[in-house]
Amino acid sequence: MQLDGRLDFDAWLQGLKDGRAYVSEGKSHLMDFRVNGLLVGARGSEIKLDKAATVRVTANVAARLDEQPNEFIRGRRLDQGPYWDVERARIGNTREVPVEIVVNGHPVAKKNIIADGAVRELAFEIPIERSSWVALRIFPSAHTNPIFVIVGGRPIRASRKSVEWLLKGVDQCWSQKAPQIAEKERDAAAAAYEHARQVYRRLLAETEQY
Numbered sequence: 001m002q003l004d005g006r007l008d009f010d011a012w013l014q015g016l017k018d019g020r021a022y023v024s025e026g027k028s029h030l031m032d033f034r035v036n037g038l039l040v041g042a043r044g045s046e047i048k049l050d051k052a053a054t055v056r057v058t059a060n061v062a063a064r065l066d067e068q069p070n071e072f073i074r075g076r077r078l079d080q081g082p083y084w085d086v087e088r089a090r091i092g093n094t095r096e097v098p099v100e101i102v103v104n105g106h107p108v109a110k111k112n113i114i115a116d117g118a119v120r121e122l123a124f125e126i127p128i129e130r131s132s133w134v135a136l137r138i139f140p141s142a143h144t145n146p147i148f149v150i151v152g153g154r155p156i157r158a159s160r161k162s163v164e165w166l167l168k169g170v171d172q173c174w175s176q177k178a179p180q181i182a183e184k185e186r187d188a189a190a191a192a193y194e195h196a197r198q199v200y201r202r203l204l205a206e207t208e209q210y
Contacts, residue, residue, distance in 0.1 A: 024142035025084040028063035057124040063115035086141040104158035157207035167200040
């Protein structure tokens with residue numbers, strides 16, 4: 001969490017609400033994440049571009065690995081704990097880990113750093129062709145909140161597959177919940193679920209990328 005001024009609970013909550021944070025298992029850090037100089041969590045984390053352009057992504061990054069690999073962690077599947085650990089990001093037998101730029105859920109650029117605990121300044125030049133969200137990660141160890149880059153005033157519509165999944169999720173949830181809803185409340189509940197379907201159908205119609 002990055003805060004201005006004194007640290008107290010209210011300021012911490014506001015920073016969390018604004019998105020001025022990243023998640024990490026504690027062995028890697030993605031600090032001062034910015035796109036075109038805008039700090040994540042500032043001004044709604046939103047940048048407006050008139051047209052497609054290249055943006056500059058910067059951050060201060062650090063990670064810490066022992067010199068020798070931990071074979072127990074490295075040999076486990078991602079669905080086996082510990083789920084988040086920078087050891088899983090280690091490249092071969094080196095002490096390096098990849099830092100990636102993620103645009104609309106897909107890694108588009110990468111730079112390796114030595115995970116010796118030192119803080120390093122990284123910079124990327126990333127082309128943005130359509131409205132997108134941009135984040136930074138060390139997978140599977142740390143991930144920033146996104147910065148939203150709005151191109152030509154158009155909304156972010158990154159993935160038809162994601163919207164289809166959400167739409168199916170509404171149907172699945174209704175199939176499980178409906179039998180448990182009191183008869184007198186069922187019409188209102190059905191209307192609420194149908195409203196959710198209509199929202200996702202509209203988003204699906206607006207989404208070009210699969």
